[in-house]
Amino acid sequence: MFEKVLIANRGEIALRIHRACREMGIKTVAVHSTADADAMHVRLANESVCIGPPSATDSYLNIPAIISACEITGADAVHPGYGFLSENAKFADILKAHGITFIGPSGDHIRLMGDKIQAKVTAKSLGIPCVPGSDGAITTDEQAYKVAEETGYPVLVKAAAGGGGRGMKVARSRGELSSALSTARAEAKAAFGDDALYMEKYLGQPRHIEVQVIADSHGNVAHLGERDCSLQRRHQKVLEESPSPALNTAQRAEIGGIVSKAIKGLGYLGVGTIEFLYEDGQFFFIEMNTRLQVEHPITEAVTGIDIVREQIRIAAGMEMSFTQDDVEFSGHAIECRINAEDPKTFAPSPGTIKDFHTPGGLGVRVDSAVYSGYRIPPYYDSLIGKLVVHGRNRNECLMRLRRSLHEFVIDGIKTTIPLFQELVNEPDFINGEYHIHWLEDFLKKNA
Structure with missing residues (x-):
């Protein structure tokens, strides 16, 4: 197992990775821009290294600075999180050349699936249905x-x-x-x-369904069910749930089996997500994401599997801690992406958080790296936290979500919490009857 992992990211995902490492007894190194000197993951990590000014190009995307940070601190592995360098094949190759483990797939697989044309050709050859x-x-x-x-x-x-x-x-x-x-x-x-x-x-009113997969270097492959990511604005996911209200058990098992077989045939290593459009009972491949997804917590909620922990174990050459037969799906989970944005115009809303109170109770999880007094910088993605709610069934999950959104307090900046408070009372959403264009239609109607 690794002794020290450098976290090449920021915000809630950097904190999420730190927590997994801490539970596994692994020391962490936080890298940060000057704008993130007071970030929570920087405060909690065993060591921290400033890698540049606020601009992501000069800091979080600065490969030489990150390699230098690894050498200065003696980090033997790098976890890229999502975004930034997480799907940068060149970065994975450079780390390998320096004898540092990239906690993710090979550079070749990142390169292959990152090219949408080659990814589609590859998917077809592996038996995955395509548009x-x-x-x-x-x-x-x-x-x-x-x-x-x-x-x-x-x-x-x-x-x-x-x-x-x-x-x-x-x-x-x-x-x-x-x-x-x-x-x-x-x-x-x-x-x-x-x-x-x-x-x-072009499909008229499809749903966006993605399947979480995981594979180790010992020939073990498993799928962890699907997530429904159909609530989108400008092709950006806003809310996700698992399992999808649109699928039944047989469909879930069928597409999961197809994906698992394909991943095994690809010789893939680590976690990945196969994304589909789903319409009239048919799945159509869109792309594969060769990294950890923002919405991974809802899969963790319904399976009880720590996906980040498994990522780290697999990268260290260990076997997955479970098999497909061990995977049991329990209840329903929904994730709301809380952004620092005006809920009506979606204009960014950076600034200082005056009060920050998260909801709690059974089945409620908040992944966020902000705190009272923290200043949201204007340089990065507007995501400030993820509200994840789990219930024994979808109805209980919805009731718990309504209560949690009512309890969530973030003062000093505008957030998208009011949008979710509206959505959870919409009949179409309550009934699970929505598609990838539904949210934009809803927003136009209520503009």
Whole structure:
């Protein structure tokens, strides 16, 4: 097992990783920008190293500074969390070259699944169902028109190196497709330095279902069920739940089995998430995330498995502490992403937190690294905490969630708590009848 893990991240996920390490008897190193000198994970870690000014480019994305921090402190492993360098194949390769373990998959697997075109080709070859569309990159408008005629309109143009909805455009006719292609290419080039595009059939009202998988170096593979991430705004997840209200036990077992077999065939190591669109009883592969997900706590709630602990064990060469037969799903869990944003306009709301009181009680978990007096910096993602609620069934979970949102107090800045207080009383949400466009429709209706 590792003696010292450097946490190459910030905020709630850095604290989450620190806690797992602490329970395992592993020392931690916190790296931080000058803006995060008073962050909670910096205060609690065994050691801390300042790696640069506030800009993420000069600090949390500064690979030489992070390598130097590893060498200064003697860290023998790095956990990247999510975001920042978590899916950077070059970073994983450099760590390996320096004899430092990257707590994640190989650089080759990150590179393969990070290219959306190659990921889709690979998924098909492994038996994972995919959305009809182009087999590779779209290089000309004529090629795009041909694919669109074969699949039928509307179509979705996507950036091969994309994520977060950037470089993604819908075309409902041939006339719209030309404009969509040029706009998507420009966005993709600006955001990712790569203007390669591909196309898929656009599904009308699908749900976003993802399956959590885990594999070790001893041939063991398991899936930990699915999460429903359909409540999204501008392709960004807002609320997740597990299990999905849309699936039954047989569907869950079927897609879980398909994914587990594919991961074993890929020779993948560590945790990962296979994401699907789900419509009319069919699953369609979107992408694979080769890292820990923001929403991993709801899977932990319904399985009782510490996913971060398993990540660390697997990276150290150990076997998973369970098999697929050991996985039991219990109850229902929902996660709300609490952001420092205006709940109506979603404009960022940095500033000083005057009062901070989290809800508690049976089945309530809050993952957050903020505290009273903490100043939310304007330089990073607006996520300040995750409210995770677990109940014996979905109805109990909803009642517990309403109560917890009522108890949650964050004063001094605006947050998205009022939005969730509205959502949990909406009939469609209560009945589990929503899709990936539902939230944006709701927001327009209530603007």
